[in-house]
Amino acid sequence: MSSLKLDDLNSVQREAVLAPDGPILILAGAGSGKTRVLTYRIAHMIAERGVAPGRIMAVTFTNKAAGEMRERVAGLTGADQRMPAVSTFHSACARILRMEAALLGAGHDRNFTILDDGDTMTAIRRVLEEAQLADSPPPELMRARIDQAKNEALTPADLAANAADGRDRVVAQIYALYEARLAAMNAIDFGGLLLRAYQLLRDHPAALQRWQERAAHLLVDEYQDTNRVQYLMVRLLAAATGNLCVVGDEDQSIYRWRGADIGNILDFERDYPNARIFKLEQNYRSTKTILAAADAVIQNNRERKAKRLWTENAGGDPVTYHTGLTERDEADFIAREIARLTAAGTARHAEIVVFYRVNAQSRVIEEALVRRRVPYYIVGGLRFYDHREIKDLLAYLRVILNPADAVGLERMVGAPTRGIGAKTIETIAAIAARDAISACEALGRLESESNVALRIAKAAGELYSWMRELIARAPATGVRALLDQVIERSGFAAHLDAMIDGAARRQNVAELLAAASAFDAEHGPGGLGEFLERIALVNDSDQIQAAGGRVALMTLHTSKGLEYPVAFIAGMEEGLFPHMRARDNEREIEEERRLCYVGMTRARRLLYLSNTLSRELYGNRQEARPSRFLAEIDPGLLRRIVPERAPRPVLQTPSREPYVDYADSQIAEDDGAGGEAHMAVGARVQHLTFGRGVIRRREGRGETAKVWVNFDRAGLKLLVVKFANLRPVAD
Numbered sequence: 038m039s040s041l042k043l044d045d046l047n048s049v050q051r052e053a054v055l056a057p058d059g060p061i062l063i064l065a066g067a068g069s070g071k072t073r074v075l076t077y078r079i080a081h082m083i084a085e086r087g088v089a090p091g092r093i094m095a096v097t098f099t100n101k102a103a104g105e106m107r108e109r110v111a112g113l114t115g116a117d118q119r120m121p122a123v124s125t126f127h128s129a130c131a132r133i134l135r136m137e138a139a140l141l142g143a144g145h146d147r148n149f150t151i152l153d154d155g156d157t158m159t160a161i162r163r164v165l166e167e168a169q170l171a172d173s174p175p176p177e178l179m180r181a182r183i184d185q186a187k188n189e190a191l192t193p194a195d196l197a198a199n200a201a202d203g204r205d206r207v208v209a210q211i212y213a214l215y216e217a218r219l220a221a222m223n224a225i226d227f228g229g230l231l232l233r234a235y236q237l238l239r240d241h242p243a244a245l246q247r248w249q250e251r252a253a254h255l256l257v258d259e260y261q262d263t264n265r266v267q268y269l270m271v272r273l274l275a276a277a278t279g280n281l282c283v284v285g286d287e288d289q290s291i292y293r294w295r296g297a298d299i300g301n302i303l304d305f306e307r308d309y310p311n312a313r314i315f316k317l318e319q320n321y322r323s324t325k326t327i328l329a330a331a332d333a334v335i336q337n338n339r340e341r342k343a344k345r346l347w348t349e350n351a352g353g354d355p356v357t358y359h360t361g362l363t364e365r366d367e368a369d370f371i372a373r374e375i376a377r378l379t380a381a382g383t384a385r386h387a388e389i390v391v392f393y394r395v396n397a398q399s400r401v402i403e404e405a406l407v408r409r410r411v412p413y414y415i416v417g418g419l420r421f422y423d424h425r426e427i428k429d430l431l432a433y434l435r436v437i438l439n440p441a442d443a444v445g446l447e448r449m450v451g452a453p454t455r456g457i458g459a460k461t462i463e464t465i466a467a468i469a470a471r472d473a474i475s476a477c478e479a480l481g482r483l484e485s486e487s488n489v490a491l492r493i494a495k496a497a498g499e500l501y502s503w504m505r506e507l508i509a510r511a512p513a514t515g516v517r518a519l520l521d522q523v524i525e526r527s528g529f530a531a532h533l534d535a536m537i538d539g540a541a542r543r544q545n546v547a548e549l550l551a552a553a554s555a556f557d558a559e560h561g562p563g564g565l566g567e568f569l570e571r572i573a574l575v576n577d578s579d580q581i582q583a584a585g586g587r588v589a590l591m592t593l594h595t596s597k598g599l600e601y602p603v604a605f606i607a608g609m610e611e612g613l614f615p616h617m618r619a620r621d622n623e624r625e626i627e628e629e630r631r632l633c634y635v636g637m638t639r640a641r642r643l644l645y646l647s648n649t650l651s652r653e654l655y656g657n658r659q660e661a662r663p664s665r666f667l668a669e670i671d672p673g674l675l676r677r678i679v680p681e682r683a684p685r686p687v688l689q690t691p692s693r694e695p696y697v698d699y700a701d702s703q704i705a706e707d708d709g710a711g712g713e714a715h716m717a718v719g720a721r722v723q724h725l726t727f728g729r730g731v732i733r734r735r736e737g738r739g740e741t742a743k744v745w746v747n748f749d750r751a752g753l754k755l756l757v758v759k760f761a762n763l764r765p766v767a768d
């Protein structure tokens with residue numbers, strides 16, 4: 038056993054690593070080494086205190102973070118050690134449910150399907166159709182309500198008991214029907230993984246004891262983002278030993294909309310009165326300037342504990358604050374700046390990240406990067422496993438593992454098409470229910486049904502016979518061999534050839550086959566269940582590539598725990614960031630501010646914040662005001678860049694207009710296009726459809742002269758003077 042060196046920890050970090058058993062709270066700001074302490078604490082327990090790895094359980098927020106932590110621990114303790122369980126909450130719960138499947142109750146066995154978002158929606162739609170309510174609620178709303186209930190550890194019965202009105206009772210009723218449907222399908226959704234695992238442990242003392250032993254040392258990263266059911270789960274697992282070490286930062290709680298409760302970390306001391314508390318105050322990630330700017334923003338939140346954060350790192354460059362005329366301007370600046378940084382050798386592409394508040398912002402940024410030939414990739418874009426042909430093939434595998442998976446069956450019978458339509462699907466469901474058999478077996482009984490066309494029944498019978506064979510072989514067969522069989526027997530190759538983009542889809546299928554081979558090599562035959570589980574639990578952040586030489590683009594919500602030498606935050610405008618959903622709600626604004634703090638503190642050396650004067654989003658162009666978060670930063674920390682040809686300040690500003698503060702802009706002269714006085718910048722005009730507005734800028738001359746007009750109601754528009762038919766108005 039090598040002795041573990043703790044030289045690269047500061048004294049508080051070391052104390053936290055060495056602290057004896059018992060509840061521990063490590064509460065500290067961004068980049069102060071919380072994750073590092075957690076990793077070292079695990080390594081130290083194994084290498085120095087002789088704790089068996091099988092008694093350590095660590096929970097992280099993403100699979101990627103879990104993978105990194107496992108690697109770091111292995112690096113510290115020596116690779117020959119058995120590894121402790123490090124995973125996300127969802128993976129940990131899936132494992133508990135598979136191992137304790139005998140206790141799951143009617144309908145479920147260890148081969149249960151994990152439903153993804155799309156499958157969940159399909160199942161809810163079916164339930165709503167069957168319920169035939171007079172006033173059916175939208176499926177999206179139902180899904181959100183059920184999800185919320187699961188996050189809060191509420192069952193259908195709990196909802197029914199708490200129902201305030203008829204609508205609540207409908208939700209409870211649909212929730213109950215949905216759960217029954219999942220049981221009939223031997224399926225569990227994402228939220229269900231957490232809730233079912235919690236209920237199982239709570240209700241079965243022997244199982245609880247088994248898992249309390251495996252989690253005799255329980256460590257949780259990013260604790261500030263745990264929701265109610267995760268909180269209950271943690272409390273249950275830690276109840277026997279009290280060896281619970283949680284780390285987090287209440288300033289980085291950004292998942293309220295998914296049920297995260299910042300109170301879980303703020304109340305830790307109350308829940309565990311004998312907790313030892315460590316506060317890490319030294320930041321190792323960012324420059325002094327970046328840290329000061331981030332701190333200035335978060336200081337404005339009230340729901341937080343006072344914290345200090347300092348760094349010995351260099352002062353660094355000022356934070357760049359760029360204002361573009363439009364989102365294209367902004368994107369162009371970002372692309373230009375990235376090209377400049379990489380050409381100058383200041384940073385490599387892989388060291389740069391661009392954050393935005395909503396996915397829709399990425400399109401314009403992508404276009405600008407393409408124009409400048411900057412290589413990039415999007416985190417959270419279409420996942421590989423979401424491609425249609427991949428989902429189709431996975432549907433076959435799902436049914437092979439779990440023949441009751443009706444949603445998977447519905448998908449696979451249509452790819453390639455076999456003439457089995459919605460009506461036949463209904464018949465299959467009816468047969469399954471009537472004869473108490475799986476959906477897949479019902480496929481084989483269509484031939485003896487009088488109301489099914491012979492052609493369809495024959496196709497179904499043939500499909501059933503080879504599926505049955507693969508189901509029998511699956512426990513002793515590799516995933517790759519199963520896939521090869523599915524492709525051959527279903528005629529999948531010809532099915533792809535018939536598609537216009539068949540070539541690209543064939544490549545994806547080849548990629549899936551390679552992934553299956555790699556998995557088999559690691560796992561051996563019979564790994565289908567684990568293969569599908571891994572795929573089901575892949576999340577956005579798993580797309581992040583450290584290597585690859587490309588700039589990363591992602592939403593701020595995905596940025597948790599990451600660090601990049603150079604970070605851009607685009608779209609710092611009121612209504613976008615903070616998002617308009619947060620409008621007038623101080624708690625929501627505080628959540629947005631935390632998101633801003635998380636984003637800013639990802640940057641190590643250079644941070645860029647940008648906004649525009651006018652933004653088109655979701656097909657709507659509007660005048661944009663700078664985000665309040667920008668105003669919270671001391672201007673002394675900022676390097677200000679404004680558009681080269683900024684609009685002239687409007688001298689007689691009507692009160693509703695404009696909100697942009699031009700005080701520190703370098704005002705360019707009007708281009709002197711001249712023309713009629715009523716077309717001058719600042720003049721008030723009337724347009725036939727857009728109504729009244731103010732001319733903000735002119736471009737070009739003569740025939741092609743254009744004006745930017747900010748309309749009171751319609752927002753900013755670019756119009757060709759010749760055709761716009763603008764009339765001067767007095768006020």
Ligand code: ATP
Nearest residue numbers: 045046047066067068069070071072073321322598
């Ligand atoms: P976040 O709040 O963003 O999750 P964190 O508190 O978990 O951050 P880490 O990611 O553990 O912080 O550490 C931030 C950076 O500082 C990492 O690059 C880490 O390697 C480095 N670091 C942490 N502690 C030290 C130390 N004592 N000496 C040198 N570098 C350190």
Ligand code: MG
Nearest residue numbers: 071072073598
């Ligand atoms: Mg961390």
